[in-house]
Amino acid sequence: MQAKLCNLIFVGIFVFGIANGIPLKSNDEEEARQFIENASKSLYAFHDRMAEDTLESETEKLSSIFNAIDTILSKTDAMIDIIRNASLLDQTEFKDKELNYALKKLKKMGDLAVLGGERIFSTLAAKSNLESLSSNKDIEGYKNDSIKLAYFPDIQKIFATSNDPEEMKYYWNAWREKNDKWTMSNFLILVNSIKDAANFTGISGYEFWMRDFNMTQMHKVMEQIEPFYRQLHAFIRHQLNKKYGYSVINPKGLIPDHLFQQVLAQTWTNGSILDEIFPHKHLPQYTEILIKNNFDTLKLFKMADKFYESIGFDPIPQSYWGSRLKMKSTKDEGDCKATILALTSKVFMNYCHKMDFRTFLQAHGYMAQIHMAMEKPHLPAYYADSYNLEYAIGETVILSASSQKYLAKVGIVPSPEFSEVVFMNRLLRQSIHAMLNIPVYYVHTKVMAELFEGKFEMIELNKKYWEYMDKYVGVGPPGDREGNSFDFPFKFYLDLNENHQARKFMSEVLSYQFYMKLCSIADQYSKERLQNCDFSENKDAGDAIKKMIKLGSSKPMREVLATLLSEDPKLNGESLLTYYFPAYNWLTENNQENNVKVGWTHSDKKIDNVKLPEEGNK
Structure with a gap:
């Protein structure tokens, strides 16, 4: 593997050399065009070589592959040269709007690679450390300290099968207590690196973090889906209360996070909270x-x-x-x-x-x-x-x-139609998967966006996280959280530098917008049975996708989306609500029949400020 890395490093230096060379004249449009053309060729050649060498590599560990690629990219320092040269070009002197737009896109391509040298190495190490926390087998078993478990997949499997709230509460706490200091230390490294990379490229930390994601549009979606979410939240809390009793869950309060995670993990398994009404065994x-x-x-x-x-x-x-x-x-x-x-x-x-x-x-x-x-x-x-x-x-x-x-x-399957019972069984499980995750993606994105905006200090991060989980998700911690607590779930850390949670939010919401539009193109739109649209074999639907994707990011996102979503080229939650409308009606009627409170009282749990590691105070 080391020999392979050395070979790649050499290739990187050679390939990226195309984009480097004599200093550029800051106001020469023709020279700027030649520069970005050469930079594009260099980037493509390097990415192709990375794919080729990854293909030849015998390693099968995802983290090893991507850490190797990122390390190679940083060692060349070539991306820094491209970004620096792009930044030196004086766009105020250029009349060509397309050239200016291309330079702006090019300057943003550097991401964390612009840090270069040892700094990117330590940043990528921190990223890898955070992502490996879930796979370390270092958590003692519940009432059995002779076994060691990883949060994923071991403890996640327990959440998918257990009906013991104390067992789930134990594992929820144990993983966080084991990793709190290590998590915060590596998190600080990554956050500071994002801020410094943003500063290098001349943009704010917020803009660097949010990229092309739009917090305003995300908030609008949250307002749109709130009535549905509150009905679903009330139903879930009621079912958990029936299952575990008042001592475990308040029928008018927040859902404890360990039980919230159980509901998500058991969505498509036997024993979920739906089984009393819609047994899993009745699904195909x-x-x-x-x-x-x-x-x-x-x-x-x-x-x-x-x-x-x-x-x-x-x-x-x-x-x-x-x-x-x-x-x-x-x-x-x-x-x-x-x-x-x-x-x-x-x-x-x-x-x-x-x-x-x-x-x-x-x-x-x-x-x-x-x-x-x-x-x-x-x-x-x-x-x-x-x-x-x-x-x-x-x-x-x-x-x-x-x-x-x-x-x-x-x-x-033999039949193209569901029975009504199977239809609702399946749709409710789908709604739990989608509607419980979307607000969490939003909270994860919002708290980080506001951190980079400077709306609160790092020491307030955990407190702000639970404030937003309370407000938008109706979920709280199992107990008081002391100053050494850092409570983000393991999925939060996956591709953290790329704002993976905003990408998940956007993809989830847009997929229903795309789906409804493509179903309409395929002449299969039905408000009552949108769930059974299949646009396969429809070339018009395929052409609509290709027309959009062929633009890449050569136009602003709104213009790209407009090629498919011409009526409303932005994030919109209405398609989600249309898809899940039968489930919304069922939940509303069920809650009314059972006199279930919709909404929640706020948490009375104490959340302390975070005690930062010494490195964070320097």
Whole structure:
């Protein structure tokens, strides 16, 4: 592996040398055009080589691959040269608006790589440390200190199966108590690096953090979905109260976070809070059907590829399967994620062995990243970013692929229609997954955005986190939180430097907007049964996606979205509400019949300010 890294470092220096050279004249438009053209070629060549060398590498650990790539990028210091030269160009002297826009995009490409040298190494180490916290087997078992567990997947599996609130409360606390100082130390390194990288590129920490995400639009969505969320929250709290009693959960108060996590983990399993009304066993057992029909993991991914081909995308070249798109050689545990490099049309994906219905759906989402990358070879590197829309498109395709109509079309189920009971069973579980996660994504994004805006100090971070969890999610901690507490869940730290939580929020919301529009294009829009629209085999739907994705980020995000969402090219929660309207009606009636309080009283738990490590006070 070390030899491979050295080779890559040499290649990086050689490739990026194209973009460097003699100092640029700050007001020469023609020289500026030549500069950004060379910079684009350099970036593409380097990304292609990264994919090639990752392809050749025998390592199967996602963290090893990406840490190696990031380290190589930083060691070359070439990105810094490109950003510095772009910054030296005096855009006020340029009359060409497109040139100015291209330079602005190029300056933002550096991300944390602009820190360079040892600084980026320590930053990436901190990022890796935070992401590895969930996989360290260092938590003593509940009432059994002879075993050591990792939060993921070990403790997560316990949340998915346990009905003991004390057991879940123990693990919720134990993981945080084990990692509080280590978490805060690495978090501080990452936050300070983001601030310094923003300063280097001449933008605010808030702008650097939010990128093209829009906090105002996110807040509007939260207002739109609030009535639905409050009904769902009331129903969940009522079911938990019936299950565990008043001593565990107040029927008018917040949902303790350990029980909130249990509800999420048990959404699609036996024993969830829905089972009393809609038993899990009455749902179609899709995984069993897939196994019975001799599906394997490769077949699931090729079926996903066929979906994109059916709407007009070119099929993945046959030579890619088993080479550029290949199965990991190691045994997968837990929720194994695919490793994907799709920075250019020379894509690479390492996917997991797991063969179940969730993998079937994930495959349809993952293949969006592959297909969208292959649609943009005409774009310069600084426009290849598509505002993360490939993730929203993937979620959109998952909505279509999960419809009963599509499942019947591909031979997984015999009938293209659900019974009413199965329909509501499934829709309520879907709504728990979507509607409980969206407000959490919002809180995670909001608290970080306000930290970078300087609206509060670092020592107030945990207090502010629980204030917003109370206000927007109706969730509180299991008990008082002392000054050494730092309570973000493990998923918060994944791709923290890229504001992954805002991306998840945007992708989740936009996917329903895209889905409703594509269903309309495919002449399958039905307000009563939007859930059973399947736009596969519709070339017009595919053309609409391609028209949008081919723009990359060559236009402002609003203009890119307008190619598909012409009536309202921004985040909007109305499509979510349309999709889940039958569930909203059912929840409202059920809550009224059971005289369930909607809304919540605020927490009486004490939340102390954070005690920063010594490094944070320097």
